[in-house]
Amino acid sequence: MPAVPGGKAIMDIWLGYLRLILDGALITVQLTIYGCAFALVMAFLAGLGRTSTIAPVKWMSVAYIEFFRGTSIFVQLFWAYYVLPLMGLELSPMQAGVLALGLNVGAYGAEVVRSAVQAIGREQREACVALNLTRTQSLRHVILPQAVVVMLPTFGNNAIELLKATAIVSLVSLADMTFQAQVVRSQTGSTAFPFLTILVLYFMMSGVITLLVRALERRMSRGFEGTRA
Numbered sequence: 001m002p003a004v005p006g007g008k009a010i011m012d013i014w015l016g017y018l019r020l021i022l023d024g025a026l027i028t029v030q031l032t033i034y035g036c037a038f039a040l041v042m043a044f045l046a047g048l049g050r051t052s053t054i055a056p057v058k059w060m061s062v063a064y065i066e067f068f069r070g071t072s073i074f075v076q077l078f079w080a081y082y083v084l085p086l087m088g089l090e091l092s093p094m095q096a097g098v099l100a101l102g103l104n105v106g107a108y109g110a111e112v113v114r115s116a117v118q119a120i121g122r123e124q125r126e127a128c129v130a131l132n133l134t135r136t137q138s139l140r141h142v143i144l145p146q147a148v149v150v151m152l153p154t155f156g157n158n159a160i161e162l163l164k165a166t167a168i169v170s171l172v173s174l175a176d177m178t179f180q181a182q183v184v185r186s187q188t189g190s191t192a193f194p195f196l197t198i199l200v201l202y203f204m205m206s207g208v209i210t211l212l213v214r215a216l217e218r219r220m221s222r223g224f225e226g227t228r229a
Contacts, residue, residue, distance in 0.1 A: 042106025047113025
């Protein structure tokens, strides 16, 4: 008759499964950081492109924004991982995940950038003209420092949305915490333990993003009180 594992042995087994999920959480954190960085770059490029007076730049930005907001992120991920290799561009699961998440969330972020830049008061732009600043100088020294403060709360929401969307990379076998939770479920038959664990982890990570964005917003808004109309 096989020996029944003792209480300590059972605890060690479940701690091993917990470590597996935590290893996946590190992948999720990496994916979130890389994806947010890429999305931020795309958001500013496309958002400022939409305000450009150069027609090709403006329409390319509009095309990017509308395409990636109007198509499913699942399809975008499958294209990045399964279709691009047929065109000679081989991507790892991590690279495909960052590409899909960054392009998708960056398209939403671009509208945040555009609306924040356009929300800066008219008198601020007139002051730039009076000081004989070029458009680039006006953006860099006057418009963007104020607009970024306006963007931050929505950027924080976008970062949390990107964090939650990282779960889709489990579909291309990237071992994030959702993928590892599915592994634990298949090996133990328990659904509550792995998915309750990642539920708490997602909530904690979202809380960290919220605190960081609020702290950054408070820091960057110093000195700008009353300057935006």
